[in-house]
Amino acid sequence: MPINITMPALSPTMEEGNLAKWLVKEGDQVSSGDVIAEIETDKATMEVEAVDEGTVGKIVVPEGTEGVKVNELIAVLLEDGEDAGSIDTSAGSAAQAPAAAEVPAAAASTAAPATPAPAGPAPVAADGARIFASPLARRLAKLNSLDLKALSGTGPHGRIVKRDIETAIAAGTGKAAPAAEAPKAAFAPAPATGPSADQVLKLFDEDSYELVPHDGMRKTIAKRLTESKQTIPHFYVSVDVELDALLSLRAQLNGAAATDKEGKPAYKLSVNDMTIKALALALRDVPNANVSWTDENMVMHKHADVGVAVSIPGGLITPIIRAAEEKPLSVISNQMKDLGKRAKERKLKPEEYQGGTTAVSNMGMMGVKDFSAVVNPPHATILAVGAGEKRPVVKNDALAVATVMTVTLSTDHRCVDGALGAELLAAFKGYIENPMSMLV
Amino acid sequence: MADTNYDVIIIGSGPGGYVTAIRAAQLGLKTAIVEREHMGGICLNWGCIPTKALLRSAEIYHYMQHAKDYGLSAEKISFDPAAVVKRSRGVSGQLNAGIGFLMKKNKVDVIWGEGKVSKAGEVTVSKTSKKAMEPQHPVPKGTKGEGVYKAKHIIVATGARPRVIPGIEPDGKDIWTYFEAMVPPAMPKSLIVMGSGAIGIEFASFYKTMGADVTVIEMMPTIMPVEDPEISALAKKQMEKQGLKFLLEAKVSQVKKVANGVTATVETKDGKKQDLTADKLISAVGVVGNIENLGLEELGVKTDRGCVVIDGYGRTSVPGIYAIGDVAGPPMLAHKAEHEGVICVEKIAGKDVHAMDKSMIPGCTYCHPQVASVGLTEPKAKEAGYDIKVGRFPFIGNGKAIALGEPEGLVKTIFDAKTGQLLGAHMVGTEVTELIQGYVVAMNLETTEEDLMHTVFPHPTLSEMMKESVLDAYGRALNM
Numbered sequence: 001m002p003i004n005i006t007m008p009a010l011s012p013t014m015e016e017g018n019l020a021k022w023l024v025k026e027g028d029q030v031s032s033g034d035v036i037a038e039i040e041t042d043k044a045t046m047e048v049e050a051v052d053e054g055t056v057g058k059i060v061v062p063e064g065t066e067g068v069k070v071n072e073l074i075a076v077l078l079e080d081g082e083d084a085g086s087i088d089t090s091a092g093s094a095a096q097a098p099a100a101a102e103v104p105a106a107a108a109s110t111a112a113p114a115t116p117a118p119a120g121p122a123p124v125a126a127d128g129a130r131i132f133a134s135p136l137a138r139r140l141a142k143l144n145s146l147d148l149k150a151l152s153g154t155g156p157h158g159r160i161v162k163r164d165i166e167t168a169i170a171a172g173t174g175k176a177a178p179a180a181e182a183p184k185a186a187f188a189p190a191p192a193t194g195p196s197a198d199q200v201l202k203l204f205d206e207d208s209y210e211l212v213p214h215d216g217m218r219k220t221i222a223k224r225l226t227e228s229k230q231t232i233p234h235f236y237v238s239v240d241v242e243l244d245a246l247l248s249l250r251a252q253l254n255g256a257a258a259t260d261k262e263g264k265p266a267y268k269l270s271v272n273d274m275t276i277k278a279l280a281l282a283l284r285d286v287p288n289a290n291v292s293w294t295d296e297n298m299v300m301h302k303h304a305d306v307g308v309a310v311s312i313p314g315g316l317i318t319p320i321i322r323a324a325e326e327k328p329l330s331v332i333s334n335q336m337k338d339l340g341k342r343a344k345e346r347k348l349k350p351e352e353y354q355g356g357t358t359a360v361s362n363m364g365m366m367g368v369k370d371f372s373a374v375v376n377p378p379h380a381t382i383l384a385v386g387a388g389e390k391r392p393v394v395k396n397d398a399l400a401v402a403t404v405m406t407v408t409l410s411t412d413h414r415c416v417d418g419a420l421g422a423e424l425l426a427a428f429k430g431y432i433e434n435p436m437s438m439l440v
Numbered sequence: 441m442a443d444t445n446y447d448v449i450i451i452g453s454g455p456g457g458y459v460t461a462i463r464a465a466q467l468g469l470k471t472a473i474v475e476r477e478h479m480g481g482i483c484l485n486w487g488c489i490p491t492k493a494l495l496r497s498a499e500i501y502h503y504m505q506h507a508k509d510y511g512l513s514a515e516k517i518s519f520d521p522a523a524v525v526k527r528s529r530g531v532s533g534q535l536n537a538g539i540g541f542l543m544k545k546n547k548v549d550v551i552w553g554e555g556k557v558s559k560a561g562e563v564t565v566s567k568t569s570k571k572a573m574e575p576q577h578p579v580p581k582g583t584k585g586e587g588v589y590k591a592k593h594i595i596v597a598t599g600a601r602p603r604v605i606p607g608i609e610p611d612g613k614d615i616w617t618y619f620e621a622m623v624p625p626a627m628p629k630s631l632i633v634m635g636s637g638a639i640g641i642e643f644a645s646f647y648k649t650m651g652a653d654v655t656v657i658e659m660m661p662t663i664m665p666v667e668d669p670e671i672s673a674l675a676k677k678q679m680e681k682q683g684l685k686f687l688l689e690a691k692v693s694q695v696k697k698v699a700n701g702v703t704a705t706v707e708t709k710d711g712k713k714q715d716l717t718a719d720k721l722i723s724a725v726g727v728v729g730n731i732e733n734l735g736l737e738e739l740g741v742k743t744d745r746g747c748v749v750i751d752g753y754g755r756t757s758v759p760g761i762y763a764i765g766d767v768a769g770p771p772m773l774a775h776k777a778e779h780e781g782v783i784c785v786e787k788i789a790g791k792d793v794h795a796m797d798k799s800m801i802p803g804c805t806y807c808h809p810q811v812a813s814v815g816l817t818e819p820k821a822k823e824a825g826y827d828i829k830v831g832r833f834p835f836i837g838n839g840k841a842i843a844l845g846e847p848e849g850l851v852k853t854i855f856d857a858k859t860g861q862l863l864g865a866h867m868v869g870t871e872v873t874e875l876i877q878g879y880v881v882a883m884n885l886e887t888t889e890e891d892l893m894h895t896v897f898p899h900p901t902l903s904e905m906m907k908e909s910v911l912d913a914y915g916r917a918l919n920m
Contacts, residue, residue: 134885134886134887135860135885135886135887135888135890135891136859136860136861136886136887136888137886139859139860139888140859143858143859154794161886162861162886
């Protein structure tokens, strides 16, 4: 039997991805573990490994195809002694996702390094798209507090029918998350839509521009930041911090780094690494600011997971230093180098950029004096860091010169109020201006 | 050397068999169908269709008799029994020939003779041993003949035949089955009908309209026992008004031939016996599956009470052998057979298909007044533990029914109070057999009362009663 290779789910929430590149062609031999394709999701590019051995019989979805649904057939692998003629023609109809009842079989042959999509929460509908369900199924779902989005239908064209609800009740799946309940929708007014593409384009001469289609990352940035600005009441607190002590300590520490045989130091701290550590420690000291908002609860985080905005071609991504308050500067520094490098190659794994409790956005290296950043939920805060520059300052009633940088904290006012934001910044300033305290 | 290898061979060309053959051919399966007597089976030749033709004649005769009610006059109204029968046979013949055409169009080979599953994957066709019921329609041209044929999948669709009560064996002269009742040489003046199921009650209605004195004997306490008791009681009341007589909870214990007819001894529940004499007696006490002489027993195919045991996809206990339709058990209805057959071949062809759901198969009886239903009756719904809401709307509240001069009848709907699921619909009255499909579609699409209430029904039609009945179940009926 030819083995179907289907679009893997690289994360539990992934609904579709772009087939960026095939690394094999029809007729190539592959063995288990070989990288056969690259899949681009909203934020990352990931490699797909073969789980079976065989010959690539047919590539169903060509590279460069966007919006390939999870579990859609992308290629067919032939086992020993099979020829391409044994590929079932019905397997060629790529759009057909395996029926729910047959998911276990299909999942077994999914060439996914990550966990295949569970049969339960099938990607039925994107945001706002209509979910096809019979009137009786809809009513039964409501009576039993089931979320139709979490169910897959076995009726005509995947319509959710009574037996699917009964199956879900029996299996205990598809329970509606409290946040998904209808009344809560009142908290999230429908986002206003901007001008349409036509409205925009008719303002320009036709030959005066080129159209570049959005990739997954661009769409995600647009969606998330629009959501953030529309649903999160932002406010901003700025403060100047002096860097001279920090720069001096950094020079000492870097000078003291052990070197390996090739003379390469074990670490090379940057101002940014120290900023990450300082913010993490400040959040440890002011735990009420290390939170996330949900409609029901304040999520009090036990660690400061600091996301660091990394600019990459075509957008940005925010890899996360987990529990940064506990990590030595050398560890933060080396981890940041690795994450930054892989971010630029779009090789981060979803767990390396999803989540986090706060974020740092540093534009100092580009000479920016100060700016304010957009909170990236579930974070409640984000610290915008400007350039360190020599500025005149008043010390002991006399003018003096100091290296100063301006930082601006944006906060989600629903969970971090003004005074709390000020308290957090004061703690941050303390660590930066007395950097030895970061080492103890 | 003719090719004798097929993907699918179907034994029996009744409504189940021939539809299955067409679907199989559509799915690209090489298909043959074996028939020993008449293309289209009982349904087209001796059942559903020719009786509808007879009943149409009766209906028009009835209207002619009541022309005055409509401001018309008709005098010297009479009929020619031979012409009525001839029309019925003509309708049957037209459709019978149509099946031959459909087989040819779909490249389904017709093998003429009696099929037997000689072993798994093999059907042996021999000369028909059964004496054919006359008159016969011609055998289609270009059929294959006796021989051994091979097929990966063999579908038994041999249908059913009238049940015979020992001691009351039909003789074709005075004791009839539906075969003889369909082609009466003359209209009987008096008639006893044993059994008030669809077949019995349709013939009772036909002969009553044509002027016979008809008595129906039923063992159960209601006529048309599978129907909702409220509906069958209403139907009975109307038929009694027409002069039909009913003996309920009664059974025929003995039938004696007498000069010019038969005398039936009828025993009622209280143990009383009475003798009824009539020109003819129709035995309509149900049908039994044709499971014999097919080789099924030898191959170990499981049967139960005269029917082949199958799963929801027509599969028997022996791989490669399937059964559909009447031979595979109740409800013994043509439309159930068709659907069972389609599911069966689609499964064979590897389609993603759901098993047969028997809970939404409608039933239609073409007596006067007509009866149609789908789903659970009121007592069955209660028995199943549902907390129900029942809606009723009478024909007298419907403008179209009054205009038609047919103000008697009822549309009854049964809902699950908790979920609004339509559990059943039951109707008695003019043209209800054409109305029931609305509820069948609604049930299959899993609509609730809400969707039915939001649906706009055309005015003026009888179908408006269907909406009114739904509204009534929720205390919102408008026109009563």
